[in-house]
Amino acid sequence: MRYFIIAGEASGDLHGSNLVKGIFAADPGAEIFCWGGDLMEKAGAKLLMHYRQNAFMGFLTVLLHLPSVVRNLKLCKRQIAGLRPDAVILIDYPGFNLRIARYARTTGLNVLYYISPKLWAWNESRVKIIKKYVNRMYIIFPFEEEFYRKHGIEVKYYGNPLTDEIENFRNSPVYGKEESSSSITADAFKRTIALVPGSRIHEVNHILPEMLKIVPLFPEHTFIITAAQNIPHPVYDKHTGNLPVKTVYGRTYEILSASEAALVKSGTSTLEAALLGVPQVVCYKGDPVSFFIARRLVKVKYISLVNLILGREAVTELIQHLLTRENLAASLEKIMPGGSDRERLLKDYEEIKNILGPAGASSRIASEMVTFINELGKNV
Numbered sequence: 001m002r003y004f005i006i007a008g009e010a011s012g013d014l015h016g017s018n019l020v021k022g023i024f025a026a027d028p029g030a031e032i033f034c035w036g037g038d039l040m041e042k043a044g045a046k047l048l049m050h051y052r053q054n055a056f057m058g059f060l061t062v063l064l065h066l067p068s069v070v071r072n073l074k075l076c077k078r079q080i081a082g083l084r085p086d087a088v089i090l091i092d093y094p095g096f097n098l099r100i101a102r103y104a105r106t107t108g109l110n111v112l113y114y115i116s117p118k119l120w121a122w123n124e125s126r127v128k129i130i131k132k133y134v135n136r137m138y139i140i141f142p143f144e145e146e147f148y149r150k151h152g153i154e155v156k157y158y159g160n161p162l163t164d165e166i167e168n169f170r171n172s173p174v175y176g177k178e179e180s181s182s183s184i185t186a187d188a189f190k191r192t193i194a195l196v197p198g199s200r201i202h203e204v205n206h207i208l209p210e211m212l213k214i215v216p217l218f219p220e221h222t223f224i225i226t227a228a229q230n231i232p233h234p235v236y237d238k239h240t241g242n243l244p245v246k247t248v249y250g251r252t253y254e255i256l257s258a259s260e261a262a263l264v265k266s267g268t269s270t271l272e273a274a275l276l277g278v279p280q281v282v283c284y285k286g287d288p289v290s291f292f293i294a295r296r297l298v299k300v301k302y303i304s305l306v307n308l309i310l311g312r313e314a315v316t317e318l319i320q321h322l323l324t325r326e327n328l329a330a331s332l333e334k335i336m337p338g339g340s341d342r343e344r345l346l347k348d349y350e351e352i353k354n355i356l357g358p359a360g361a362s363s364r365i366a367s368e369m370v371t372f373i374n375e376l377g378k379n380v
Helices: 010-026 038-042 059-064 066-083 094-106 124-133 144-150 161-170 178-183 201-212 233-240 252-257 268-275 288-297 305-310 325-335 342-356 361-378
Strands: 002-007 031-036 046-050 087-091 111-114 136-138 191-196 221-227 245-249 261-265 280-284 316-319
Touching: 002 010, 002 066, 002 094, 010 031, 010 038, 010 087, 010 161, 010 361, 031 038, 031 066, 038 046, 046 066, 066 094, 087 094, 087 361, 094 111, 094 124, 111 361, 136 361, 161 252, 161 268, 161 342, 161 361, 191 201, 191 252, 191 268, 201 233, 201 261, 201 280, 201 325, 221 233, 221 252, 233 245, 252 268, 261 268, 261 325, 268 280, 268 305, 268 342, 280 305, 280 325, 305 342, 316 325, 325 342
Parallel strands: 002 031, 002 087, 031 046, 087 111, 111 136, 191 221, 191 261, 221 245, 261 280, 280 316
Antiparallel strands: none
16 A cells, blocks of 8 residues: 655654554555655655755744745645555644645545644644544554543554654663763763753754753763754754763764763653653743743643653653753752652653553554555445
């Protein structure tokens, strides 16, 4: 069968690549086209558009790049119309993907949605679009089942694909190797603190400067930035200046697993740090306009996936005006070895692992997708 998959950012490319592998395993003759990234292409999908050319997030950013967004939507629709896939598979990225869902369904195509938009956090009205234009939604958090059932949409939790990524890393040759860990630190005799400022330039520009303010307060530690592949080195350099900080690309899991603690931008990385057992402080700061609007639309109590999954504040969240040097330093001290919150937090991480369930989610979801699309074809 023929598949058209759309992922709009780095995390979508990661999960999309595992989905591509799973689809090929379940449907060896599959043709897979994608809007995604290097990982999806490496997994065997034909890359039609890189997410770097379409990564516009946030109210202000989208507004400033509206002509490009409109052009990309038109191009994507033309490609889908030309390929006529058996299914269009959308990965998160709702601002773009929900428009594609509407188009694809109204032209008679099957639409599957993998990784639900965070409608339970804000813009809940979009669930009506999903109910009307999406054949099946595949969720990655157990608490999402109740949300969709409330709206009359049946979904099933098959697991979280991040557990697959962590499992793959733990089975890799570099995991647990001291020589690998020491090779990425600036000083083999110092302990490490990871800085994870996000995968978008505007996130790095707002969040990294605040993180870096605590570097002089911890001279006995090495600080390492987990750099996003799509962000050029000068973006980081302009913030680090002469500070004793190292910027490393493509080794996020190695850096986290070698670190005593981490400062992490809210998002997927908070769950990755938890599954790797790294105590963390969650950070977020955005442009004032977008943040002002978001605060009035977001309906959840927490911004980190760790706290949302547990339903309580396990990790400290420092948002906007709370993201200060004093708050960062105090929160970090509590989760360092010997800190008052460290052992409690590590126990909370074990609870998260039990809630999410075992690895293998990507292959289970891919197999179910292939079966479901086949059934849809029989019913035509």
